[in-house]
Amino acid sequence: MLAAYLLVGAALFALGLIGFVTRRNLIIMFLCTELMFQGIVVNLVAFGRYPLEGAPMLSGEVFSGQVFSLFLFAVAAAEAALGLAIVVLLYRFKGTLDASAWTLLRDE
Amino acid sequence: MTLLADASTLRLPVDLYATLPFWPLLGAILTGIMLALRARTERAHWPVVLGCTVSAVLAVVLFFDLPGALHQEPGAGAVVHEALAEPGGHAAGDHGAAAEPVGFTHTLYNWISLGERQSLDPESDRWLAINLYFDGLTGVMLAFVTVVSLMVVIYSIGYMRDHHGHPLRGYERFFAFMGIFVFSMVVLSFAGNFVLLYLGWEAVGLCSYLLIGFYYKKPSAAAAAKKAFIVNRIGDFGFALGIFALYMYIRPLTQVGENPLDYAVVFRYVGELTQGQTTLVALLLLCGALGKSAQFPLYVWLPDAMEGPSPVSALIHAATMVTAGIYMIARCGPIFARSETALAVIVVLGVIGAVLAATMAMAQYDMKRILAYSTISQLAYMFVALGCSAPASGVFHVFTHAFFKALLFLTAGCVMHAMGNIIDLRQFSGLRNILPKTRALMLIGCLALAGFPLLAGFWSKDEIVHSAFAYSPVVGVLMLITAGLTAYYTFRMYFLCFHGQTRFPKEAGEHPHEMPPVMIRPLYLLAFGAIFAGYLGVTFGGIPGESFLGFLQPHGFFHHYLGASSIVSGEHHGGGIWLMYVSAAVAIVGIWLAWMRYGDAPAADPDKAALRGLWMLWNAKYYVDEIYDCVIVRPARRLGSLFFATDNNGIDGVIWFVTAVPRGLGAGLRFLQAGVLHGYALGMVIGVAALLLIWGWIEAAAT
Numbered sequence: 158m159l160a161a162y163l164l165v166g167a168a169l170f171a172l173g174l175i176g177f178v179t180r181r182n183l184i185i186m187f188l189c190t191e192l193m194f195q196g197i198v199v200n201l202v203a204f205g206r207y208p209l210e211g212a213p214m215l216s217g218e219v220f221s222g223q224v225f226s227l228f229l230f231a232v233a234a235a236e237a238a239l240g241l242a243i244v245v246l247l248y249r250f251k252g253t254l255d256a257s258a259w260t261l262l263r264d265e
Numbered sequence: 266m267t268l269l270a271d272a273s274t275l276r277l278p279v280d281l282y283a284t285l286p287f288w289p290l291l292g293a294i295l296t297g298i299m300l301a302l303r304a305r306t307e308r309a310h311w312p313v314v315l316g317c318t319v320s321a322v323l324a325v326v327l328f329f330d331l332p333g334a335l336h337q338e339p340g341a342g343a344v345v346h347e348a349l350a351e352p353g354g355h356a357a358g359d360h361g362a363a364a365e366p367v368g369f370t371h372t373l374y375n376w377i378s379l380g381e382r383q384s385l386d387p388e389s390d391r392w393l394a395i396n397l398y399f400d401g402l403t404g405v406m407l408a409f410v411t412v413v414s415l416m417v418v419i420y421s422i423g424y425m426r427d428h429h430g431h432p433l434r435g436y437e438r439f440f441a442f443m444g445i446f447v448f449s450m451v452v453l454s455f456a457g458n459f460v461l462l463y464l465g466w467e468a469v470g471l472c473s474y475l476l477i478g479f480y481y482k483k484p485s486a487a488a489a490a491k492k493a494f495i496v497n498r499i500g501d502f503g504f505a506l507g508i509f510a511l512y513m514y515i516r517p518l519t520q521v522g523e524n525p526l527d528y529a530v531v532f533r534y535v536g537e538l539t540q541g542q543t544t545l546v547a548l549l550l551l552c553g554a555l556g557k558s559a560q561f562p563l564y565v566w567l568p569d570a571m572e573g574p575s576p577v578s579a580l581i582h583a584a585t586m587v588t589a590g591i592y593m594i595a596r597c598g599p600i601f602a603r604s605e606t607a608l609a610v611i612v613v614l615g616v617i618g619a620v621l622a623a624t625m626a627m628a629q630y631d632m633k634r635i636l637a638y639s640t641i642s643q644l645a646y647m648f649v650a651l652g653c654s655a656p657a658s659g660v661f662h663v664f665t666h667a668f669f670k671a672l673l674f675l676t677a678g679c680v681m682h683a684m685g686n687i688i689d690l691r692q693f694s695g696l697r698n699i700l701p702k703t704r705a706l707m708l709i710g711c712l713a714l715a716g717f718p719l720l721a722g723f724w725s726k727d728e729i730v731h732s733a734f735a736y737s738p739v740v741g742v743l744m745l746i747t748a749g750l751t752a753y754y755t756f757r758m759y760f761l762c763f764h765g766q767t768r769f770p771k772e773a774g775e776h777p778h779e780m781p782p783v784m785i786r787p788l789y790l791l792a793f794g795a796i797f798a799g800y801l802g803v804t805f806g807g808i809p810g811e812s813f814l815g816f817l818q819p820h821g822f823f824h825h826y827l828g829a830s831s832i833v834s835g836e837h838h839g840g841g842i843w844l845m846y847v848s849a850a851v852a853i854v855g856i857w858l859a860w861m862r863y864g865d866a867p868a869a870d871p872d873k874a875a876l877r878g879l880w881m882l883w884n885a886k887y888y889v890d891e892i893y894d895c896v897i898v899r900p901a902r903r904l905g906s907l908f909f910a911t912d913n914n915g916i917d918g919v920i921w922f923v924t925a926v927p928r929g930l931g932a933g934l935r936f937l938q939a940g941v942l943h944g945y946a947l948g949m950v951i952g953v954a955a956l957l958l959i960w961g962w963i964e965a966a967a968t
Contacts, residue, residue: 174950177946178943178946178947178950179943181943186942256942256943257941257942257943259940259942260939260940260941261940262938263938263939263940263941
């Protein structure tokens with residue numbers, strides 16, 4: 158069963174990655190990073206439900222997967238608030254959501 | 266002989282006296298706050314003036330309180346002298362008890378632990394303390410330092426203003442520095458150990474630097490300040506080594522609880538040092554004194570130091586700071602008295618300095634420079650006194666010299682002020698009608714400096730000549746000749762300035778005028794000192810009937826006073842009373858010669874025509890500055906530029922090579938940083954994928 162969950166997680170992560178690399182719209186790119194997060198969350202929950210042989214146990218149960226995914230939600234929420242605010246600011250500066258409009262960090 | 270003394274024998278609480286250094290410092294801090302707040306006020310002088318006043322009052326009270334506290338019976342000083350009368354004091358060891366000076370140390374607080382704590386009890390450690398030393402020498406130094414400082418500070422209120430009475434730029438700065446100077450000088454004189462002495466020593470040097478460079482926008486002033494500081498560094502290096510050596514030699518002799526650098530401890534154990542150790546320490550300490558007191562061969566900074574404002578020249582470079590070297594040698598009497606070699610070196614350098622400086626002063630035109638050379642010459646007199654085992658006479662001359670030399674510099678400042686900052690004697694003459702009060706005051710100063718009978722300088726100089734004759738007739742004769750030269754060049758300056766036809770430079774304006782009372786009044790007190798300070802060193806009632814001068818014998822109150830101090834005198838007077846007549850005659854002949862040649866302030870210098878080459882040599886100051894430039898300054902510069910080149914080419918080259926490698930790598934990879942977000946993301950993905958693949962391969966290979 159674990160493998161199926163892991164496959165779903167890997168698929169989500171890969172989709173997010175491909176989207177992030179290929180799309181130019183900042184909001185889409187941002188959503189793709191969220192997709193990658195969710196892929197990881199699926200992984201974590203899966204490992205929490207089906208622990209590997211020899212994994213450290215606390216009173217017969219493994220909660221670290223679930224706990225980690227809760228952490229990730231919190232981090233993702235904070236990151237979404239910041240990220241979207243940055244996207245809005247970038248839009249105000251250039252009037253476009255095209256990521257390739259921003260190349261300030263290159264070496265002159 | 267019981268000469269036990271401690272703080273409880275003073276009439277006023279000792280802690281009150283201990284505040285003495287801090288009043289001028291407090292004043293300086295307040296003035297500094299004014300400066301920081303940019304409160305551009307005309308009254309910025311008040312804190313420092315008040316601080317100096319409190320200090321001066323305390324110091325004078327202390328001066329008269331001390332003799333009682335030290336149980337100084339009349340003649341007790343003489344007992345001390347007798348105990349050490351053996352010239353050179355070779356038999357130091359068995360005289361140890363008798364030689365122990367009569368001062369006492371008052372500790373304010375423990376400053377630095379010497380790291381020898383035996384138990385939890387701090388008493389078991391040795392401490393370098395902030396402590397004060399009370400004895401006759403301290404009393405004398407504090408009294409004249411604070412009084413002369415106060416007079417100079419009051420004078421400065423008028424001097425540091427322009428012709429409209431507005432304060433000059435940097436008015437607050439000037440008074441703040443003066444306050445710090447007085448604080449440092451008092452700390453120097455009051456210190457109870459060598460480290461505190463050194464602290465005051467360096468602090469007065471710093472103030473000297475800051476005040477010589479007061480007009481820091483003037484390149485010559487900045488250069489003079491640097492010169493003074495650097496030349497003093499040379500001397501102070503030796504001084505510091507001397508203190509280190511003293512610590513090294515004294516420490517093994519001391520017991521727990523004794524700090525090997527406290528005066529009292531040093532003087533207790535100095536007799537147990539070997540002859541070689543004592544001589545080494547004495548010569549190293551002498552190095553410091555040569556720099557600070559502007560003696561040959563380290564005197565070159567003092568004439569240049571006249572770039573500072575006149576009150577600074579008067580206070581720091583004539584009356585007080587430059588006497589620190591004399592003070593230090595007198596203070597270290599128990600050390601120097603045990604080294605015949607060191608004393609001989611002091612005499613030789615003193616004689617050279619006295620003659621050199623006096624002759625150089627003969628051929629100068631800058632009033633302040635003439636006075637500077639005369640200061641060097643007079644300090645050299647004091648050195649000769651120290652070397653001739655007559656430190657009390659040396660300190661006596663320090664005391665009288667402070668009054669008349671400060672007076673001379675301040676009156677020269679008045680002339681300079683009236684002449685629009687022109688001080689060259691060729692540019693003005695006949696000022697007696699324009700500056701009558703200044704003229705009268707300067708005449709008193711000149712007479713005292715020339716050693717005119719019955720004025721302050723006469724008594725102290727005469728004592729030194731006596732001691733010099735007792736030491737060696739050659740030294741005595743040279744001292745007498747120098748006394749004649751002193752009288753001559755002093756009055757050459759006086760006549761050129763005040764006699765002859767009245768003329769003044771255009772910088773002086775249409776109507777040059779006398780100075781305001783705030784500048785003249787403090788000079789009255791100094792003039793009083795210049796006339797009467799000498800009588801402190803004279804006993805009334807020698808051999809009545811022999812002669813008028815015989816009635817006034819040297820060795821009065823002053824010497825008894827100094828008897829209760831660390832001064833070690835092996836004084837013996839040679840020559841007898843006739844020498845007093847001779848030195849009086851020499852002074853009068855010098856003045857008379859100056860009157861004959863310069864009485865009407867001739868435009869063409871008669872000496873220049875008469876002495877030709879010799880005069881040119883004197884005028885060029887024996888080319889000493891040029892010789893130093895060739896022998897020391899330029900080689901040092903060349904060495905510096907060699908090091909500079911080594912650093913620039915050799916060391917920097919290595920560093921350049923080290924940086925070139927990463928720089929080249931960076932240049933090759935620079936194109937990768939294009940600023941496009943997708944490129945970075947792709948790079949990251951590929952990188953992670955590659956790492957994972959490699960890791961997978963390694964895992965596979967391992968299993």
